[in-house]
Amino acid sequence: MYIECKDLLKTYRSEGTILTAVDHVDFGVERGEFVVILGHSGSGKTTLLSLIGGLTNPDGGTVCIDNIDNWQQTDGELAVMRNKRIGFIFQFASLIPTLTVLENILLPLSFTNDPQGDRQYALELLERVGLSGRQDDLPGQLSGGQQRRVAIARSFINRPAIILADEPTGDLDEVTEQEILAIFKKFNQRGVTFLVVTHNKDLALDQDKPRFFDMQNGSLRETSAL
């Protein structure tokens, strides 16, 4: 397994009660798969993605990526793994308001020996998400959907092997959504592994070999396509 969660547990404590956000989840993904995670609000989808991406510590269980246990690594190693391997598309807009569009896209590249090439690739990604010419704008000058598209471009800048996407097309119109899904398909065909949280089952219709999971009260189970 390329990504493997074993007996994964995450609880939150609030006002004396314990809430189990991710409830003993066993879950495996092969390299190059397109995985779709559905489920009601509050069922634990974002928590699961942030555990897999090493952004949140579990209360139990393990996540291994390419046979390396997230939490057997030092914080530094984990940060490098996140930075080099994973592209995150967060549920809520996450651009830095004081940086331009281009600077935001380049942000995950903390160290680079090819600034010119990186800039070129950033502009290419910007074009692919339909925002050519907007590289010098600040996020505040863009609509919500345009900001989201910048965040999508940013998630690809470090040529990640894995994309963790949390409602990536939530605030996009249908045409733009289709364009983004076509971009996902292209990267997926090149071997990038996708884990996509969505409320929209149709999102995966056009992907090559999607697998569907349903999250309910912290439990995850595989479901048939539609």
Ligand SMILES: Nc1ncnc2c1ncn2[C@@H]1O[C@H](COP(=O)(O)OP(=O)(O)OP(=O)(O)O)[C@@H](O)[C@H]1O
């Ligand atoms: N930092 C936190 N502190 C306390 N409780 C939290 C925290 N983050 C999430 N929760 C709780 O954990 C549960 C799962 O939350 P999560 O954000 O993973 O759900 P979700 O499936 O992503 O929902 P949505 O579809 O609304 O985004 C919810 O009941 C939520 O209230």
Ligand SMILES: [Mg+2]
């Ligand atoms: Mg969520």
